[in-house]
Amino acid sequence: MLNVMIVDDEYMLLRGYRKIIDWAALGLEIKITEQNPLTALLQLQETPIDILISDMNMPELDGPSFVAQAKEIQPEMALIVISGYSDFDYVKAGLKQGAVNYLKKPVDTDELVEALQSAIEHIEKQKNYQQMADLAMQAQTRALLQSTDTQNGKNLMQKLQISRDQNIRLIGILNPKPPMELVAYLQMMSTVKGFFLEGQDYIILFQGTDTQLRQFIEQAPSRVSNKHRPMIIGDIGIVDGCLRQAYQQLEAEIARQYFFESPSGLQWLANCKPTEGAVVLPGYSQVKEAIKGFDLPVFKEWFVAQTKWLENASASDILVRQFALVVVLVLNEKLLKSETKTKAIAAINKATVVSEIERAIIKVFQETNTVEQRHLTANVAAMCQIVEKRYAEPLSLGSVAQELHLNAVYLGQLFKQDMGRSFSQYLNDYRINIALDMLHNAKYYDVNYIASFVGYQNHGYFYRLFKQQTGMTPSEYREGTGVTDTVGQR
Template sequence: MRKVMLVDDEYMLLRGLKLLVDWQSLGLEIVNTEQNPILALKYLRNNEIDILISDMNMPEMAGPDFVAAAKKMQPEMELIVISGYSDFDYVRAGLQQNAVNYLRKPIDTDELLATLQGALERLQVHQQQRQIASLAVQTQTRNMVTTDQKMEQQQMIQALDIDFTNEAKVRLVGILNPLPPKDLVNYLSVLKMVKGFYVEGQDFIIVFQGTDVQLNVFIDEAPHQIGAEHRPFLIGAPIKDSTQLHTRYLQLRREIARQYFFETAAGLRIMLLDTKGPALTLPSYSEVKKALDGANLAAFSTWLTQQLDAMKRANASDLLARQFALVVLLVLSDRLTEFDDKPNVIAAINHAKDVSELKAQLQWVAELATEQGTQQFSRNVLAMRQIIQKRYPEQLSLAAVASELHLNAVYLGQLFKQEVGRSFAQFLNDYRVDVAVDLLRDSDQDIGQIAEVVGYQNSSYFYKLFKKQTGMSPGDYRKASVLSS
């Protein structure tokens, strides 16, 4: 519904106008009536109006002065002026302020309907023009920060009137899932400091150029329900020149993902992207295994919460948290004699929308391990496990180990599967991948060399096994470790 405001010092005229036409059928709603133009201006200062119908002769304020002040406050508002006087100076004053028409008292119903229809048509045209212009600016803004093509980027910088030589700083600002988004769009559209913005998913990416004072005003005066108390504002460090735009954008995207993952509900956050803190290190398989050795379910839950809370405080990325969860899963799965859901848990960890989902997956696996109880291995199976753990780089086979232990290979294989829950070959492959996880994190060896170190001459086979075990290729796992640090 379009919003209409009526202003006239004659109460009966105001009442009559309400009854003269079926406003609702026209898609119009009379949201306010005022007899005093000064009070009307006060209302217009804080409330958006689509159509203003006003008398041109009121004792508190001259009609031309009123419509001029009203139009200055809301330039896109449609004006209809009414007067019982034949003095054309008043008519001309109204029309010069872009009044859509001049209506003489007493008002003719058909003339009023035609005038309102014209106003609605113009509002629709203006809305379409604004939408087209807004979409064009949004497209330019998106392309400017996401492209690495310098020539195209420079053209868009000029089109958006961004000046890196100005004392006013250029920053990227992210606002997470503002509700309702329309209020934020209206706010951003009238600010000169906002050079451009666009929506990415449910979040707003804003190019802001202004002083620190203007930045604080921008945050403080944001629509109340969208302000920093209700939605996280992510503010990038000043961008010195166009070469930093794309890098700053990628950093902002990673920070947005981190905020969602660690469930940051609200609060202003200033990203000090030029200042690097101490590097975060992914715990190794052996470190996690040692930490969880002998831990019961309650102790595991406490430890897991502490580890993830520490990552959040240290500004760890969601990538690092997911990798940490995969290492924990590898340790827990080694305790299980029956665990057919490992691929599903890996997929759930890699696609968890937040840290609560990730914790729930690991907690469930830990409960399974507790239900299955502490593993008790026979002397022969224990010997087989020790051989694998000490000599995994060798070309081990069940037949060779059985011969070494002076036992029948078929019998030994069945016994191992019964007690461990995996075949000898499966356990060997899993252990080699566990070792490879630490080597990918700690060593500079290439992936082919790591494959040989853990016992595979065929690196393609190692690649396939590693991805099956962790849900990531060896290269992606190493790359993520670097990025998350």
């Protein structure tokens, strides 16, 4: 329904307007009727109005002055003027304010309906035009932040009226409720040069002083607090060159906050950036040593503490996944079902929030607790020792069986019965675990060298196996390691 205000100093006419036509049938509601134009101006400051019907001859304030002031308060509303004068001076004054129609007193019912229909059509056209303009602005803003073409960027900045003499900030408002209230606020702010919707979040180009930024934050309709919509204020960006990087940084921080399930309140992105080299993941051996002897409650407490540490260190979701992966590979030593590791890695890579990873890891640990203490037969223990000492050699079930003077088929069945996986699976797991430690600790070793060192002369096979085992390439895993600190150990 569209809201209508009728202003006329004649009380009986105001009463009559409600009855002479079916307003609801036209999709209209008479929100306010007012005799005094001065009072009407005050009401316009509080109540949104779509159509204003105003007499042009009122004692408290002349019609031309009233409609001029009314349009200053709500410039988008449609205006219909009414006058009993035949010289049309008042009509001309109304037309200057963008009146969509003029009615003579006494008002004819059919003419009133036609005037209202014209006003409704005018409003719809204005809405469509505004929607098209908004869509164009949003597309231009997105294109500017993604552009790698300098000249194209300059053209877009000109269209968005971005000054080249003042730096700009990107602001992210996460999942605002209700979104249209925020959009209306952004549209009226001269310091907002553009914005667009990214999923459920709004990305905003802001150019203004620190004082204007504080005003923008304080006056935003979606109040910033832990119980309302979070707002991330990006670092100051230079117009000529850093907008794309600033956009990528803001996107990464928004994704990080959703992943850690912690988006809340007002945050300054400059304070969220991790210190270079501050986050270092532990290697396979470090994790193995850290969780030795843990029962389920202690392990759960330890793992949650590590993910919390990573969150506080502004680590990315990739680092959390890599850390969880190492934990799974350590736990895999105790598993009797090889598919448990595969399912856990898939769950880690698909997780959208950190709690899903925590649940997947706890599930794997619970399964290790259900496995009874294994008593390896002498032959299987000997096979494990051969792998531990000579994993870099071209080992196979056949060569090991020959060395132990046993039948290969029998030995393979015995090994799987004791270890829960085939000999080749065990050998590959062991080699990949050694590779993980080398990628973590031996920063300057070439990946191909590491592949050869752990027993894979076919480097392509090593890459495929590493990806299959861990869900990432060796280079991707190495990117998640650092040099100055480690995840806290219990």
